[in-house]
Amino acid sequence: MIASLLASPGAVIMVVGALVGIASSLLGAFLVLRRSSMLADAISHSVLLGIVVVFLLTRDHHSPWFILGAAAVGVLTVALTELLASSKRVKIDAAIGLVFTFLFALAILLINLLARNVHIDTHAVLLGEISFVWLDTTPLAGLEVPKALLSIGAVTLINALFVTLFYKELKLATFDPGLAAALGFSPTLIFYLLLSLTSITAVTAFEAVGAILLIAFVIVPPAAGYLLTDRLWLMLLWGGLISIASSILGYLAAVALDASISGMMASVAGGFLALAFLAGPRYGLVAQELRRRRSRFDNAERMLLVHLYQHEGQPGSQEERRVAALASHLRWRPREISHLLQHSLDHGLVTRGPSDTLLLTPKGRVLAQEVLEPWRG
């Protein structure tokens, strides 16, 4: 069965895409929580410099040095950025924007000057070419396995291992670096490890999805997860699931439209995020609006009760006058007030008294007092 999977270019592409997504989103969850999304964007651009330099030194497409070069440049980017910002002459956002663009520009310049006649063309740099990954194979256990699958699979495993082994440390370092330091392990070290792995993932995924689309997979699925849940492990899970779904749907759409596969995969991930943003059960826009209406209603009901309480026993407790007064006070239409009133009546907070007056029930009075005198008991 594996053999038939490997023989189908579509299947291989989808698996590679999904693995890139999973590998990226595992790390991306922590980067998003740590508010370092743009730093990840910076790294995804500047790793190119590492690739170019290693390539120029080794002239080998598949040197293991690429991994090292990528990690080094990733660390360099962040270190330089933080150094620049710590000088206080430049703010952190400007520092990020200055450092990685300079490194990236250097990389392009080197390519233009020294590597023009070889296999690094700037187009591929940005976009990768995932459709070719199934061609470049190597024999393994009697099968022809695409190299990209192996390398990305390895990186996915490493990232998963890292996140599992250091789960508690990562969690603490992300949410409370001060406490982490006080407990004796360095949040800075963890952070740099995280970024190094991101750089390595970038370089490995480079061929498939290109440096720039990688950032979509690092940020978008975890961000969607963030909108869907409060639990860290669920956020990681959502990130993985959305990556897989985006990979499959993206591939199918790209084939149908005859357009960039990796671009489509990233676009579909964006679609999932939009969905989470709008329809997320807890934090989606729709859910928020429903909550807002609910609380507006509850607030208004409390105000109604307070209002009645404050005017209890006074002449003019007729429903009509109360409704009119409340309407002007809350700037609501009388019809909305009546609806509110009906709700209070139904829930036994208010009753109608003789000659059309409104009276608080004991239950209603208690609620009104809670609001007016919160310091009591």
Add this chain to the structure above:
Amino acid sequence: MLHEPDLALHIEDLTVSYHSKPVLWDIDLNVPPGVLAAIVGPNGAGKTTLIKSVLGLVKPAAGHITLFGRSYREQRRLVGYVPQRASVDWDFPTTVLDVVMMGLYGQLGWLRRPGRRQREQALVALAQVGMEHYAGRQISQLSGGQQQRVFLARALVQDAALYLMDEPLAGVDATTEQAIITLLKTLRSQGKTVIVVHHDLQTVASYFDFLVLLNVRLIAQGPMSEVYTGDNLRRAYGGQIALLREAEHARA
């Protein structure tokens, strides 16, 4: 139509909520003109939100506000605002005089540039806070107390009738604190109304003559001598007894 024209600030039924939690609930506040009023309450009590509501920076869920009988929109010229120092990046490339002149931008209208008259007005305001020698200084070179004074001068230059200040005495040195209080008392003697969010229970009774105790709801308001009681403070601050004992002793 005028609504309570005799009051510098009149707030009725003000309710502000944030994410379905009430930050200010059903506030009724009446501040007469010519007082030096302090708004005091624990953290999260809604003090800054109250100021921002008056200025229209925050949208209330209910209630309305008038200043000298009219809406804020109509009375904007009469109100001077001193926000918290931390609301600004002090590394901005501008001088002390420049910042103070910004207080006049509203009056200048579109297209007009600040000229010699505005410079003079700004220098006068700086002199009122004792900073006239710092006019050309870069704001990044100022101490906390000096920054606060510049903010004050920026509001003073508007020659308002009502001043709203958010924690102007927080984090300034003792000399600056005295200078600011003296200035506020001078404003009061000129018939201005000054409403200040104040952070320090120890000094509030000696600095101010009108007190507003706030903790999401309005706990009490009125002349200092009437309102500054142990009972009211306890209601506003909950169980922070040690704090209150000190405050009561400070007043005695």
Add this chain to the structure above:
Amino acid sequence: MLELDFTIRTVALGAVLLGITSGVLGSFAVLRQQSLLGETLSHAALPGICLGFLLAGGRQLGPLLLGALLSGALAALLVLLFIRRSRLKTDAALGIVLSVFFAVGIVLLTYIANQDHAGQAGLDAFLFGQAAAMLPSDVALMAWITILALALVLVFWKEFKAVSFDPGYSVSLGLPVLALEVLMTLMVALAIVIGLQLVGVVLMAAMLIAPAAAARQWTKGLGSMVALAALFGAVSGLAGALVSASARGLATGPLIVIAASLLVAASLLLAPERGLLPAAWRAYRARRKLPQQRVLIDLYRLAVAHQDPGYPIEQGMLASLYGFDPGAVLAQLRRQGWIRPLSHEPTEQAHWALTEAGYRQAAELWGR
């Protein structure tokens, strides 16, 4: 006078216009800490460029730039929407919009390429910039946009200044802060759109940041910062564009960005007040001056304690006070005229006293 050929002159002019606009508009973006918004908007311009191409039926700069502007504006709106209406923080909102819009752009780009190979070459130029492809009509369009941008800044100068410095307070002044902030954000989009052809989508963000960051190191006021940023931008643009146009196969964008980055580095190191090297030098000199100042002040305090400005102090006493022989420092002070040696018996230690000038100098130091 060097005879520059027509292409190079066109490119040079375009680059200068680009530099001026990004310097001026970028100053406000940087001061408002919206540097990364530029990064997002420049990547987000790609789908707009492609749509402009599709709708106009070919590479015509006007529709392409209009598409870029609209796409950028939409992106800015979405970023704001994400921040205001969800838990997402600024960095995540920027990253999401950046990457997804860019991805959509890539999809459109490859779709166009598969329909029309020539078109793709034209659009590819927008990824890293291509000086050689500039036409005089392109430069004319850029000039109009530049004029518009500068006019806006001139007209709304004090309002932009107030809103950038203190938006909350500006509301109390009666300024329409929201509208002004929207306008300033649109100006960021405009600045990016101008530079896309020369610098490309990927690197344009740097042009928004670098000239302004460099200029900030040299100035005290907003006006001089903006003017200097325009100059730095023009110089970087010119340098990069000339080198790129004169050599074959060198993309323009990277060269301009490298020129601008070098200007930033130079400014950070050398600017007289804020520069790191002058600051280090000043710190070094202050450290060196310290022993002198310390001894001078100690002499002063002794003189004051004895109510005698000319009070004689024995060198040995100072030596035991400091734990080392202050002979060298005393010699320096003597050379400066702050102290003078007093005559003494050969068997006694050397004695020193403050001179009048030294007494005054010490008093001033002490008073500080």
